[in-house]
Amino acid sequence: MKIKEVRNGSLYQSGDEIVRVRGKLNSSSVSCSKAYSNKLVAVKAGSLSLANAEEVESYLLKADAK
Numbered sequence: 001m002k003i004k005e006v007r008n009g010s011l012y013q014s015g016d017e018i019v020r021v022r023g024k025l026n027s028s029s030v031s032c033s034k035a036y037s038n039k040l041v042a043v044k045a046g047s048l049s050l051a052n053a054e055e056v057e058s059y060l061l062k063a064d065a066k
Helices: 053-065
Strands: 011-014 017-024 029-034 040-044 048-050
Touching: 011 053, 017 040, 017 053
Parallel strands: none
Antiparallel strands: 011 017, 011 048, 017 029, 029 040
């Protein structure tokens, strides 16, 4: 996914994890957080794909359990 297509606050799949994008770091990376943590991690925008409905539900359940 291109950096211009990534939206803050949206959920994306990065590898085998679902992350919420928090902001842009530079021209190719964004800061993200996982469902069970507010710690930010840097992720290449090219490795992100939009989460589907099932993945969003799974993320929300993990976040609520926290």
